Amino acid sequence: MPGLLLGDVFPNFEADTTIGRIKFHDFLGSSWGVLFSHPKDFTPVCTTELACAAKVSDEFKKRGVKMIALSIDSVEDHHNWSKDVMAVSSSTAKTLPFPIIADHNRALSIELGMLDPDERDSDGLPLTARCVFVIGPDKKMKLSILYPATTGRNFDELLRAIDSLQLTAQKKVATPVDWKLGDKVMVIPSLSDAEAAALFPNGVTTKEVPSGKNYLRYTQP
Numbered sequence: 633m634p635g636l637l638l639g640d641v642f643p644n645f646e647a648d649t650t651i652g653r654i655k656f657h658d659f660l661g662s663s664w665g666v667l668f669s670h671p672k673d674f675t676p677v678c679t680t681e682l683a684c685a686a687k688v689s690d691e692f693k694k695r696g697v698k699m700i701a702l703s704i705d706s707v708e709d710h711h712n713w714s715k716d717v718m719a720v721s722s723s724t725a726k727t728l729p730f731p732i733i734a735d736h737n738r739a740l741s742i743e744l745g746m747l748d749p750d751e752r753d754s755d756g757l758p759l760t761a762r763c764v765f766v767i768g769p770d771k772k773m774k775l776s777i778l779y780p781a782t783t784g785r786n787f788d789e790l791l792r793a794i795d796s797l798q799l800t801a802q803k804k805v806a807t808p809v810d811w812k813l814g815d816k817v818m819v820i821p822s823l824s825d826a827e828a829a830a831l832f833p834n835g836v837t838t839k840e841v842p843s844g845k846n847y848l849r850y851t852q853p
């Protein structure tokens with residue numbers, strides 16, 4: 633069974649969190665959202681990730697993206713763990729600036745296909761992998777990344793990818809390797825040269841290649 637696919641409407645699950653019970657779509661409102669899962673509270677890699685997420689939370693806010701984490705422990709554990717996280721984070725916030733979903737019975741992790749078969753707790757039950765789901769204002773999934781529990785994520789890359797998602801949702805462009813906000817972008821292949829010339833007033837430059845095909849078309853959005 634495939635899990636959630638790009639373009640699927642993200643499930644409107646109900647869950648207990650550190651800010652109370654939520655319905656996911658109501659929590660998102662008309663914002664973009666990012667949901668990132670963690671294997672377990674009070675574990676080292678997860679703590680570094682949440683500390684980093686807290687530090688860069690203003691960058692998500694600037695982009696209109698609501699953050700929410702998930703870990704397979706209780707709300708009480710999440711509140712206690714959050715204190716450790718904020719003690720090691722260089723965030724200026726006093727408390728964790730986003731909620732954590734409680735999933736101690738793994739119901740949501742199973743529903744969203746997030747369990748890592750290779751990492752288990754002391755009872756032999758699987759832990760949650762490190763998933764990232766970016767959800768658009770239309771509640772559809774725009775990006776999904778899946779890391780095993782043993783590999784921590786990079787939140788700068790996540791912000792970079794969100795910049796690309798938000799730009800390409802507005803303009804008929806695609807962002808090349810290692811692109812950063814402000815860099816040139818590429819005209820998507822489905823646009824003709826005439827359409828591209830009309831759409832991009834800053835002009836389109838084409839890089840010549842041995843095939844003679846004009847598909848490497850750059851513009852400044």
Ligand code: BEZ
Binds near residue numbers: 679
């Ligand atoms: C961690 O967060 O450090 C971790 C959690 C589960 C498995 C491996 C590492």
